[in-house]
Amino acid sequence: xxxxxYFRSSSSYRCRIAFNxxxxxxDFVSVHLVKGGGQQKTAEYRALNPQALVPALEVGGQVxxxxxxxxxxxxxxYPEPRLLPADAMExxxxxxxxxxxxxxxxxxxxxxxxxxLEANYAQGLEGKEAWCQRWIGDGLAACEALLAKRPATxxxxxxxxxxxxxxxxxxxxxxxxxKVDTSAMPRLRAIAEACAxxxxxxxxxxxxxxxxx
Amino acid sequence: xxxxxYFRSSSSYRCRIAFNxxxxxxDFVSVHLVKGGGQQKTAEYRALNPQALVPALEVGGQVxxxxxxxxxxxxxxYPEPRLLPADAMExxxxxxxxxxxxxxxxxxxxxxxxxxLEANYAQGLEGKEAWCQRWIGDGLAACEALLAKRPATxxxxxxxxxxxxxxxxxxxxxxxxxKVDTSAMPRLRAIAEACAxxxxxxxxxxxxxxxxx
Numbered sequence: 312x313x314x315x316x317y318f319r320s321s322s323s324y325r326c327r328i329a330f331n332x333x334x335x336x337x338d339f340v341s342v343h344l345v346k347g348g349g350q351q352k353t354a355e356y357r358a359l360n361p362q363a364l365v366p367a368l369e370v371g372g373q374v375x376x377x378x379x380x381x382x383x384x385x386x387x388x389y390p391e392p393r394l395l396p397a398d399a400m401e402x403x404x405x406x407x408x409x410x411x412x413x414x415x416x417x418x419x420x421x422x423x424x425x426x427x428l429e430a431n432y433a434q435g436l437e438g439k440e441a442w443c444q445r446w447i448g449d450g451l452a453a454c455e456a457l458l459a460k461r462p463a464t465x466x467x468x469x470x471x472x473x474x475x476x477x478x479x480x481x482x483x484x485x486x487x488x489x490k491v492d493t494s495a496m497p498r499l500r501a502i503a504e505a506c507a508x509x510x511x512x513x514x515x516x517x518x519x520x521x522x523x524x
Numbered sequence: 525x526x527x528x529x530y531f532r533s534s535s536s537y538r539c540r541i542a543f544n545x546x547x548x549x550x551d552f553v554s555v556h557l558v559k560g561g562g563q564q565k566t567a568e569y570r571a572l573n574p575q576a577l578v579p580a581l582e583v584g585g586q587v588x589x590x591x592x593x594x595x596x597x598x599x600x601x602y603p604e605p606r607l608l609p610a611d612a613m614e615x616x617x618x619x620x621x622x623x624x625x626x627x628x629x630x631x632x633x634x635x636x637x638x639x640x641l642e643a644n645y646a647q648g649l650e651g652k653e654a655w656c657q658r659w660i661g662d663g664l665a666a667c668e669a670l671l672a673k674r675p676a677t678x679x680x681x682x683x684x685x686x687x688x689x690x691x692x693x694x695x696x697x698x699x700x701x702x703k704v705d706t707s708a709m710p711r712l713r714a715i716a717e718a719c720a721x722x723x724x725x726x727x728x729x730x731x732x733x734x735x736x737x
Contacts, residue, residue: 361666361669361670361672362624362628362666362669362670364628371613373613375613375616375617375620376620377619377620377623377624377627378623379592379619379623379627380616380617380619380620380622380623381616383615383616383619384612384613384615384616384619387612387615388612399597399600399601400584400586400588400597402596402597402600403588403593403594403596403597404588404593406590406592406593406596406597407588407589407590407593409593410590410591410592410593410626411575411590413623413626413627414590414592414626414627414630414631415575415577415631416631417627418627418628418629418631418632419631419632419637424632427655427658428645431654431655432641432645432647434645441644442640442644445640453574453575456574456575457574457575459574
C-alpha cells in the first residue's frame with residue numbers, strides 16, 4: 312500500500328491516524344503542496360489523481376482518492392479495531408459529526424481557497440485568518456453542540472477513539488494554526504487532550520512526519 | 525419519518541432522490557432558508573439541528589443530520605435497490621466521486637458562504653458567480669476526469685443510477701443556476717439527461733416541491 316500525502320494536509324493527517332489505529336503498514340510518498348508551485352499539479356501526480364489533491368492511496372493496482380472514501384474503505388477492509396459503531400443510528404451520528412468537519416469546514420480553509428481570497432479579494436494574513444476563524448469556529452461550535460446532547464464520555468462517542476476523532480484532531484490542529492478561539496468548546500478540547508496521549512494520534516501529528524518542515 | 529428540507533438546497537435534493545429511488549414515504553416539513561432571515565435559525569429548528577442547516581431527518585425519536593450521513597443510513601437501513609456497489613473498491617470509487625461534490629464544491633457555493641463574500645468582500649452577483657464558477661467548474665471537471673478512466677456506461681458507475689447520481693444531479697442543477705460552463709463535460713451531461721427521464725429524479729427536482737417559488 313502506497314500513500315501519497317503531505318505533512319500539513321488535514322486529510323492526509325486523518326488517514327495517518329486511521330492507519331495507526333488499525334496497525335496498517337504503508338509506504339509514504341511525499342507530495343509537497345507548495346514547493347515548485349505544488350507537486351500535486353505535476354502530470355505524474357495528475358495521472359494518479361486528476362483532481363490534483365492529496366491524499367491518494369495506491370492499492371492493488373488501483374488508486375483511491377478523497378479521504379472520506381479512503382477511510383470508509385479502510386473500515387470495510389480492515390474492520391478491527393472498529394472506527395464506526397455497530398448500531399446504524401449511532402453510525403449516522405458519528406458520520407454527521409465527521410461530515411460537519413469534512414463537508415462544512417475543510418474546503419473553506421484549504422490552500423487553494425485561501426489562495427483565491429488573496430488573488431481575487433486582496434486578502435492578506437489577517438483577512439484569511441478572519442475567514443478561517445468564521446468557518447472553523449462555526450463548524451467546531453456545531454460539533455461541540457452535537458456532543459452536548461450526549462453523555463460525557465472520554466472520547467466523542469464512547470470510551471475509545473474512532474472516526475470522529477480521526478476528523479476532529481486534524482481540524483483542531485488547523486484551528487490552532489488559524490488562531491480560532493476554542494475556549495467555549497470544553498468537550499472538544501478534552502477529547503483532543505485524551506487523543507494526544509495515544510501513540511496512534513501523537514505519531515500522526517504533522518510535526519512527526521518525514522516531510523515536516 | 526419526517527424530513528425537514530428546502531426545495532432549492534442541494535443536500536435536501538440529494539435526499540429526495542434517494543427516498544424516491546428506494547420508494548420511501550416521508551412527511552415533509554419546509555424550512556425556508558431566506559424568508560424572515562431564515563427559518564433554520566429559529567430556536568425551534570436549532571433544537572432539532574444545532575448547526576441550523578437543512579436537511580434533518582426525524583426518525584424513531586432521533587434526529588439525523590448531514591446529508592452524506594443520512595444517505596449512508598438510508599442505504600444501510602433500506603438496502604434495496606442498492607445505491608452503492610457490492611465491491612469495496614468500487615464503493616470507494618463511487619464515494620470518492622460523491623466526496624468531490626460534497627466536500628470540495630458544496631460548502632463553497634452554499635448560501636452562507638456567498639453571504640460572507642457579499643458582506644465582507646463587497647461581491648455582487650458577478651463576483652459571486654465567478655467564485656461559484658471556479659469551484660463548481662473545478663469540481664465537476666474532476667468528476668468528469670474520474671469517469672473518463674472508466675467504461676462509458678449509461679450512468680456514472682454502471683447501468684443503474686445510484687449514489688453518484690444522487691450527488692451529481694443537484695450539483696448540475698446548481699451549476700446551471702450559477703452559469704457554469706459544462707460544455708467540456710459530455711459524460712456528466714449525458715448522465716444528467718439519462719436521469720431526467722427517470723421519475724425518481726424528475727419528481728425530486730426543486731421546481732416540483734411544495735415549497736417551490
